Amino acid sequence: MRCLFLLILFVNGVTGLFAQAPDSVTVTGRIENLSVRLYRQSPAVSVSRSNILQPDEELVRPGDIQPDGRFRLTLPLLFPYEEMEFRFGNVRTTFLAAPGTVEIRLNADSLYAAEVPFRFGGTLAEVNQELARYKAYEFKNRRKTDPRKLAERVNRPPASNIPSVLMSEFMSTFDAYQRNRQVPPLLTEYQTSLARSEGAIYLYEKFLAENLSMVKGISEELMPPNDPFLTVSKAIAYDRMATYYESRVAQQTVGQGGRSVPAPLLAGLLLRYGKRIEETERSRLAEIVEKNAAQSRDMSLLNRVLNRNADTLSDIVSYESYRAQIKSAVDSTRNAYLMGRVLARSFPELSLKDIQTLYTHAAPQMSVPVVRQSLEEIYRLQAKDSASIRQVVQTMASQTSADNAYEVLPGVFVLQNWRSGKDILDEIRRMARGRLAYIITYTNAEPGTRLAALQARQLATEFSARDLLVVYLCADGGERDLWQEWVGRNRPPGLNVFSESNQAVGILTSLRAFEFPGATLMGRDGKFIKRGAPLPDKMDEVIRLIRGNL
Numbered sequence: 001m002r003c004l005f006l007l008i009l010f011v012n013g014v015t016g017l018f019a020q021a022p023d024s025v026t027v028t029g030r031i032e033n034l035s036v037r038l039y040r041q042s043p044a045v046s047v048s049r050s051n052i053l054q055p056d057e058e059l060v061r062p063g064d065i066q067p068d069g070r071f072r073l074t075l076p077l078l079f080p081y082e083e084m085e086f087r088f089g090n091v092r093t094t095f096l097a098a099p100g101t102v103e104i105r106l107n108a109d110s111l112y113a114a115e116v117p118f119r120f121g122g123t124l125a126e127v128n129q130e131l132a133r134y135k136a137y138e139f140k141n142r143r144k145t146d147p148r149k150l151a152e153r154v155n156r157p158p159a160s161n162i163p164s165v166l167m168s169e170f171m172s173t174f175d176a177y178q179r180n181r182q183v184p185p186l187l188t189e190y191q192t193s194l195a196r197s198e199g200a201i202y203l204y205e206k207f208l209a210e211n212l213s214m215v216k217g218i219s220e221e222l223m224p225p226n227d228p229f230l231t232v233s234k235a236i237a238y239d240r241m242a243t244y245y246e247s248r249v250a251q252q253t254v255g256q257g258g259r260s261v262p263a264p265l266l267a268g269l270l271l272r273y274g275k276r277i278e279e280t281e282r283s284r285l286a287e288i289v290e291k292n293a294a295q296s297r298d299m300s301l302l303n304r305v306l307n308r309n310a311d312t313l314s315d316i317v318s319y320e321s322y323r324a325q326i327k328s329a330v331d332s333t334r335n336a337y338l339m340g341r342v343l344a345r346s347f348p349e350l351s352l353k354d355i356q357t358l359y360t361h362a363a364p365q366m367s368v369p370v371v372r373q374s375l376e377e378i379y380r381l382q383a384k385d386s387a388s389i390r391q392v393v394q395t396m397a398s399q400t401s402a403d404n405a406y407e408v409l410p411g412v413f414v415l416q417n418w419r420s421g422k423d424i425l426d427e428i429r430r431m432a433r434g435r436l437a438y439i440i441t442y443t444n445a446e447p448g449t450r451l452a453a454l455q456a457r458q459l460a461t462e463f464s465a466r467d468l469l470v471v472y473l474c475a476d477g478g479e480r481d482l483w484q485e486w487v488g489r490n491r492p493p494g495l496n497v498f499s500e501s502n503q504a505v506g507i508l509t510s511l512r513a514f515e516f517p518g519a520t521l522m523g524r525d526g527k528f529i530k531r532g533a534p535l536p537d538k539m540d541e542v543i544r545l546i547r548g549n550l
Contacts (some may be wrong), residue, residue, distance in 0.1 A: 004405045018447065019284055021486040023076070024075060024076050024099065024101055025075055025077055025097040025099060025100060025101070026069075026073070027063070027071075027074070027075065027084075027097075027100065027101075027102050027104065028071065028101060028103055028104075028122075029070070029071060029103050029104035029105050029106075030068070030069045030070045030071070030105050031045075031069040031107075032105065032106070032107045032108060033069075033108045034068075034108050038089070039065065039067070040087055040464050040466070040467075041089060041464065041547075041550075042065075042213065042462060042463070043064065043065055044063060044071075045065060045073075045086065045088045045461070046060050046061065046087045046249065046461045047061050047065065047073060047075060047085065047086050047087075048060045048061070048084060048087070049075060049083070049085075049097075049236045050083070050230060050234075050245055051344075052230065052234070052235045052370070052374050053231070053337075053343075053344035053371070053373075053378060054235075054344050054345075054378060055235035055239040056239075057237045057454070057455075058085075058455075058459070059075075059377075059381070060078075060108050060457075060458060061073050061074075061075050062461040063490045069188050073333065075097070076377065077097065077099060078370055078373050078374060079228060079229065079370070080098065080228040081121070081190065081228055081230070082096070082097045082098075082229075082230040083095075083096060083190075083229065083230060084097045084229040086104055087462075088352070089111075089462065090108065090543050090544070090547070091106070091111055091112075091117065092464075093118045093132055093135065095120065095124075095128045095132075096127055096128055096131060096186075096190060097124075098123050098124055099123070100122060100123035102123050102124065102125075102128070103120060103121035103125070104118055104120060104123075105119045105120075106118050106119070115136045116132045116133055118132050126184050126294050127184045127190075130187050131187055131190075134174065134183075134194065137173075138173055138177070141173060141176065141177075143173060145169060150165075150169055151206070151378075153169075154166070154203075154206070157214045157239035159218065160215075160217075161197065162215070163218055163221040163222055165197030166195075166198075167195050167196065169199070170195035170199055171191065171192065171195040172329070174195075175381070188229075190229055193227050193229040194223045194229075194233050195230055196221075196224070196227070196426075197231060197234040197236070198233055198237075199222050199235040200219065200222040200223050200237040200271050201233065201240050201394070203218065203219070203222065203329060203422075204237070204241050205240055207244060208240070208243060208247055219233040219241065222237075223238070223241070226292045230285060237506070238337060241337075242334075242338050242341050245326075245330050246338070246421040248323050248330075260321060261321050263302060264288055264289055264291075264293065266306070266317070267286075267288040267289050267294070268285075268289045269313060269316060270285055270306065271285050271286065271289065273309065273313055273357075273361075274305055274308070274312070274313070275309060276308045276309060277305055277308075277309075281304075281305055285301075285302075285305070297339065299326060315346070315350065315354055315357070315358050316357070316358060316361050319339075319346075319361070319362060320337075320385060323341055323365075326339065329550050336366055336367055336368040336371045336372075337371055338372065339362070339365070339366070340366060340371040340372075340375045343359070343362055346358070347379070347382045348361075348382070348450060351481065351482065351485060352382070352485055355379070355382050355383055355482060356383060359383075363375065363376070363379075388409060388483050388488045388489070388491060389488030389489055390488070391408065391488065392408045392409065392484055392485075393485075395408045395480075396414065396416055396484055397407065399416075400416070404427060404430070405427060405431055405495055407486075408487065409488070410489065411465070411494075412494075412496065413431065413494065413496065414460070414495070414496045414497070415427055415495060415497045415498070416498045420503060421503045421505065421506020421510065422507075424499060424503060424506075425507055425510055428469075428495065428522070429472075431469060431495050431525075432469040432471075432524075432526070434524055435466060435467050435524060436467065436468050436469070436521060436522065436523060436524060436549060436550065437468070437469045437470075437471055438468060438470050438520075438521055438522075438533070438542070439473055439511060439519065439520040439521075440452055440453050440456045440470070440471070440472055440473065440516060440517060440518070440519050440535075441508065441520075442473070442474060442516055442517045444474060444482055444549070448538060450486065452517035452519075452535055452536050452537065453474075453492065453517070455535075455537060455539070456470055456472065456492070457470070457490070457492050457493065459536075460494065460540060462543055462546075465493070468546060470492070470493065470494035471494060471496075471497060472494065472495070472496045472497065473497045473499060473507070474486075474496075474499065475499045475513075475516075482499060483498050491513065493506075512531040512532065519533040519534065519542075520533055521546065523549065529549055530545065533545060
């Protein structure tokens with residue numbers, strides 16, 4: 001499961017469809033007959049949604065449950081209709097959100113007895129109630145796709161039949177469901193959008209694996225620009241599209257050494273962002289920009305000034321270099337999504353200052369409103385917590401000699417140690433005394449492993465802090481400043497540990513976590529229950545393992 005807390009329109013003629021300011025949906029409801037035991041196990045609900053530029057992450061919004069079982073939370077919307085998932089404990093349901101209020105009620109006494117324990121009200125109540133029934137039907141009746149037979153049908157000419165073949169395949173279960181039922185038209189439109197996206201995922205993966213050129217018109221039919229639904233499948237489909245076109249770009253630039261930033265553009269960037277430039281250099285840079293041309297002798301000047309400002313300009317130059325490659329190889333209708341995607345991917349690897357600089361430079365270039373809004377959402381999630389980051393950094397600076405873990409934000413503890421791996425493990429045992437501990441190990445050097453640590457935050461909404469301590473162990477040394485910003489920006493509830501390289505060997509050996517990411521479950525007595533535990537991308541397995549040992 002991807003830890004979650006958005007689609008691009010292909011043609012400029014329809015970009016105005018989603019150009020309005022972002023809206024929001026309020027999710028409210030009540031868990032009836034909520035027992036003290038169930039409340040203690042799951043004191044919060046959560047709702048997750050996707051962002052088209054980060055399909056491998058969920059955007060999760062937790063909401064505390066009141067003693068009478070009521071809950072309420074609000075989430076932004078960038079599309080007219082967005083697919084979301086509601087979770088309470090290990091019970092979950094998919095629902096469709098639109099501006100307004102979605103009401104969700106469930107009875108704790110029949111959570112695991114009723115086939116459809118959820119009752120919907122408010123916005124899209126009829127659609128969501130029918131969707132819950134369909135999901136129960138789909139779970140029992142979904143026909144497994146035969147890859148060989150589907151490939152034979154897709155390969156059969158003419159190519160113009162490919163969309164209808166794929167739609168027939170991925171709509172088959174819903175078609176059987178609605179054959180003898182009256183379903184809301186919006187539900188049919190939503191399922192049609194899902195089927196298109198699943199078809200696009202299949203097609204781009206097939207064309208990428210077989211190094212085939214996309215047939216004109218097919219992608220647009222499966223990914224129409226005016227589709228008002230945002231779903232997880234759609235975000236994945238656009239990610240597969242981007243992977244396909246990035247591969248084509250890489251093939252076209254093999255042997256060319258890639259494309260560098262044009263000299264006039266680089267001169268303009270130096271004038272705009274450079275800090276240490278002499279007047280004679282500034283004058284010549286201005287001439288290059290004005291004439292939109294540079295001479296061979298200007299290359300040394302450009303390189304000299306660039307090296308002097310590398311700390312400020314390296315990320316921007318890398319972005320512009322990639323933009324030049326994409327612009328030369330991919331039509332403009334796909335440009336905005338590809339550029340937004342590369343920015344969103346780079347943010348977690350950068351400091352807050354560098355994120356702000358890169359976003360300020362690139363955001364005005366985003367001509368497609370929904371891409372710009374999706375990027376802005378990711379940027380705000382990364383940058384909004386500057387006050388928290390400052391507090392974390394200042395607190396850690398004042399506690400450098402602390403022997404034990406200490407709190408830097410409410411519910412967020414850190415251990416920035418200078419001790420052995422054994423001492424780190426002893427401190428984890430001390431912090432977890434009387435409760436289970438789920439330890440996720442990751443590394444600054446690999447952004448994908450930090451994603452696993454972010455996904456582990458969901459456990460704080462699934463379990464009470466009295467029962468479970470989540471430990472986020474950064475075990476490769478690396479940049480301490482980046483780790484501090486990560487803690488302040490993401491505020492992962494539980495214990496955050498930074499281990500220097502010489503300490504990491506000892507603790508990783510004890511955990512037997514020789515690859516990143518890794519996970520371990522420790523018992524209430526401090527003994528290991530399971531080394532090599534399921535990772536947070538298989539959250540259902542993690543939850544079952546923890547519940548089975550409470």
